[in-house]
Amino acid sequence: xxxxxxLVTYNKLDYTKQCIDSIRQRTDEGRYExxxxxxxxxxxxxxxxxxxxxxxxxxxxxxxxFPRACNQGLAAAAGDLLMLLNNDxxxxxxxxxxLTTALLSATDIGAVGPVTNAASYLTSIxxxxxxxxxxxxxxxxxxxxxxxKWEERVKLIGYCLLMKREAYEQVGELDExxxxxxxxxxxxxxxxxLAGYKLLLCRDTFIHHYGSVSFSADRTLFQQVxxxxxxLFKRKWGFDPAIATTIRVDLLDVVKxxxxxxxxxxxxxxxxxxxxxxxxxxxxxxxxxxxGAERNEQARGIAEAVGVTMFSSGRPDDWQLIEDGTLxxxxxxxxxxxxxxxxxxxxxxxxxxxxxxxxxxxxxxxxYRYANRLADxxxxxDKPWLTSEKAGAxxxxxxxxxxxxxxxxxxEHDRDDAGLERAVERAGAGADQLVLKAAYFLLHGHRMxxxxxxxxxxxxxxxxxxxSRGDRVASNRQPEQKQEQEPEVREQLPAALAGxxxxxxxxxxxxxxxxxxxxxxxxxxxxxxVKSQFRDVYDEHMVRYEAxxxxxxxxxxxxxxxxxxxxxxxxxxxxxxxxxxxxxxxESVELAQRDYGHxxxxxxxxxxxxxxxxxxxxxxxxxxxxxxxVASGAAWIREAARVLKPGGLFIxxxxxxxxxxxxxxxxxxxxxxxxxxEYRTSELIGDLLPMFTLEELYGQNWIDDSQFAAMRWLxxxxxxxxxxxxxxxxxxxGSELLPFHAFRSGEPMYVVAVCRKRIGGVDG
Numbered sequence: 001x002x003x004x005x006x007l008v009t010y011n012k013l014d015y016t017k018q019c020i021d022s023i024r025q026r027t028d029e030g031r032y033e034x035x036x037x038x039x040x041x042x043x044x045x046x047x048x049x050x051x052x053x054x055x056x057x058x059x060x061x062x063x064x065x066f067p068r069a070c071n072q073g074l075a076a077a078a079g080d081l082l083m084l085l086n087n088d089x090x091x092x093x094x095x096x097x098x099l100t101t102a103l104l105s106a107t108d109i110g111a112v113g114p115v116t117n118a119a120s121y122l123t124s125i126x127x128x129x130x131x132x133x134x135x136x137x138x139x140x141x142x143x144x145x146x147x148x149k150w151e152e153r154v155k156l157i158g159y160c161l162l163m164k165r166e167a168y169e170q171v172g173e174l175d176e177x178x179x180x181x182x183x184x185x186x187x188x189x190x191x192x193x194l195a196g197y198k199l200l201l202c203r204d205t206f207i208h209h210y211g212s213v214s215f216s217a218d219r220t221l222f223q224q225v226x227x228x229x230x231x232l233f234k235r236k237w238g239f240d241p242a243i244a245t246t247i248r249v250d251l252l253d254v255v256k257x258x259x260x261x262x263x264x265x266x267x268x269x270x271x272x273x274x275x276x277x278x279x280x281x282x283x284x285x286x287x288x289x290x291x292g293a294e295r296n297e298q299a300r301g302i303a304e305a306v307g308v309t310m311f312s313s314g315r316p317d318d319w320q321l322i323e324d325g326t327l328x329x330x331x332x333x334x335x336x337x338x339x340x341x342x343x344x345x346x347x348x349x350x351x352x353x354x355x356x357x358x359x360x361x362x363x364x365x366x367x368y369r370y371a372n373r374l375a376d377x378x379x380x381x382d383k384p385w386l387t388s389e390k391a392g393a394x395x396x397x398x399x400x401x402x403x404x405x406x407x408x409x410x411x412e413h414d415r416d417d418a419g420l421e422r423a424v425e426r427a428g429a430g431a432d433q434l435v436l437k438a439a440y441f442l443l444h445g446h447r448m449x450x451x452x453x454x455x456x457x458x459x460x461x462x463x464x465x466x467x468s469r470g471d472r473v474a475s476n477r478q479p480e481q482k483q484e485q486e487p488e489v490r491e492q493l494p495a496a497l498a499g500x501x502x503x504x505x506x507x508x509x510x511x512x513x514x515x516x517x518x519x520x521x522x523x524x525x526x527x528x529x530v531k532s533q534f535r536d537v538y539d540e541h542m543v544r545y546e547a548x549x550x551x552x553x554x555x556x557x558x559x560x561x562x563x564x565x566x567x568x569x570x571x572x573x574x575x576x577x578x579x580x581x582x583x584x585x586x587e588s589v590e591l592a593q594r595d596y597g598h599x600x601x602x603x604x605x606x607x608x609x610x611x612x613x614x615x616x617x618x619x620x621x622x623x624x625x626x627x628x629x630v631a632s633g634a635a636w637i638r639e640a641a642r643v644l645k646p647g648g649l650f651i652x653x654x655x656x657x658x659x660x661x662x663x664x665x666x667x668x669x670x671x672x673x674x675x676x677x678e679y680r681t682s683e684l685i686g687d688l689l690p691m692f693t694l695e696e697l698y699g700q701n702w703i704d705d706s707q708f709a710a711m712r713w714l715x716x717x718x719x720x721x722x723x724x725x726x727x728x729x730x731x732x733x734g735s736e737l738l739p740f741h742a743f744r745s746g747e748p749m750y751v752v753a754v755c756r757k758r759i760g761g762v763d764g
């Protein structure tokens with residue numbers, strides 16, 4: 001079988017001679033033809049080539065560019081196998097035999113390439129030699145056929161590329177838009193993958209590569225061409241090749257430390273690009289089942305072509321093919337993207353089996369370059385940068401334990417020493433320079449595995465054999481389990497509403513979806529997008545209003561900061577005598593009236609710090625996820641007490657800073673830009689008690705204390721075991737409202753307090 005070897009030359013005659021001599025010495029005569037396309041060399045290269053009887057020369061009068069010259073050579077080739085080889089290579093014993101064996105091992109393999117001493121994309125290996133004689137000895141020992149060393153790749157590097165003619169003819173020529181060179185090989189390889197062919201990096205075959213000889217004399221030109229062709233590639237493919245085709249060695253190193261070679265794994269990578277990292281993982285674990293999430297359609301198509309089961313979004317609710325508790329590993333290179341939607345991260349963690357691993361990358365907010373720009377007053381519109389403390393709290397809240405950190409330190413040759421010194425001075429003498437030097441960091445840990453807590457019946461107002469109201473509310477999201485009802489005495493409906501049909505209140509209406517209203521992250525909207533993409537957020541809000549509905553039958557209720565109005569309607573349908581929804585946003589009020597308005601309900605614009613109602617107007621005030629949005633939580637609590645009748649009910653929820661912003665002091669801006677502050681539970685209670693008596697206290701999304709970085713550090717400092725006994729650890733509880741008295745050594749992400757206005761006010 002004839003192999004056509006095509007070289008492109010432009011000056012550098014000495015390298016060309018060395019390359020051709022190595023081909024002649026290390027390749028069986030009669031097995032190949034040698035075609036050289038010269039791009040107008042001026043150092044005698046064309047004259048020397050023309051004098052060689054075993055070379056077919058195509059002499060261009062000027063520099064036609066590397067891809068065009070390759071196409072000229074390929075068009076002239078007669079072989080069944082086609083080889084593109086750089087003229088700054090030196091081939092080695094058995095090089096062509098090794099590559100050919102891999103190429104012909106299966107019909108769906110389109111192209112193969114060797115490893116070397118100097119090339120990008122993890123194609124180079126460590127070498128011990130210092131001379132070419134030593135290189136020969138090294139290569140001869142290295143080049144031993146071994147199919148276990150054939151690694152499937154998304155792309156290969158074009159310094160040495162052996163392909164089948166049929167694959168080349170199906171894919172077509174190299175794209176000559178890439179001018180004198182760079183990225184034409186990426187483009188060609190991706191087209192070959194989309195055509196259904198595999199690409200193999202043959203780790204059992206080594207050749208020497210001097211590297212970038214054509215550009216070595218003019219690095220400025222090299223950088224210019226690299227930049228221009230990067231933009232050309234982006235326009236053609238719709239993604240950055242440096243990002244979408246990359247192999248994340250940092251992520252893979254963590255997986256390597258946690259798993260054994262050959263282990264059967266179910267792995268998901270979020271933001272997987274074209275699937276390069278997943279293919280590299282499969283080389284270590286050939287039986288691995290690969291899943292990927294990627295929004296870019298073109299990159300997703302390539303990942304699908306390489307055998308990855310793909311999803312088009314990073315929302316776990318869209319991954320129907322992956323059942324909860326079935327993944328071994330989740331890789332997410334840009335986990336900072338989930339800071340605005342932490343519930344999506346929680347849903348993602350549920351896809352892991354108990355003990356399964358998460359490896360997550362974050363942009364480092366303490367990185368000296370970023371910190372200096374902020375100190376200079378720049379307003380940065382970059383990705384969300386986090387401290388390791390905030391990122392750790394976010395992962396712990398999502399159910400990840402035993403967190404470890406790895407910092408990606410900026411290479412020393414790229415470092416701005418003056419800038420680093422400035423950041424150190426600002427941070428103080430005790431600053432950790434390792435952290436300041438790291439542009440990003442990895443956090444990795446495993447999904448908490450804990451037994452479910454069994455809620456025990458407690459004594460309630462219905463007697464020793466009944467559940468308390470608190471226990472019943474805690475279980476109201478379990479529709480398959482019948483709830484034990486306690487006897488209650490409820491007020492008669494006011495006479496003005498007595499004429500309403502009983503059936504109108506018997507079954508709550510199905511909430512209308514506001515599919516023409518976008519969810520911005522500030523006010524929840526009931527629509528199909530929210531239900532599918534932000535299901536955890538949706539469930540958390542629904543649970544709160546369903547809990548409040550247990551209390552409001554026959555009462556005149558204020559729904560403060562009612563937002564879209566769905567909750568106001570839920571309170572009405574639960575049997576409230578009347579419900580008034582107030583929100584500061586006039587558009588939300590208008591849409592609420594449009595979609596949820598009903599007799600016995602009123603929507604109006606108003607500020608919760610200055611409500612347009614007389615004192616002692618309402619029997620109950622419901623205030624969910626409102627207090628953290630106002631300037632003063634204590635002022636809102638006083639205003640709520642003002643409009644409530646003596647003994648009136650106040651139901652309030654808010655995030656718990658101990659989980660959501662654990663490193664913040666009260667006075668510091670929370671990470672959520674819509675929040676003015678966030679309470680710890682004790683601070684909320686402290687502001688409530690002057691005006692209210694606390695009846696019940698619930699939490700959502702409970703986290704065991706053992707998952708918090710501060711607790712783990714204190715225990716380590718004191719020589720105590722980091723882990724809590726498994727039987728005592730709190731499992732991930734989700735959106736269900738669970739009472740504080742059921743937990744020890746834990747914190748909820750959200751707190752819900754049920755209070756009564758003190759009769760007689762503060763002094764009562």
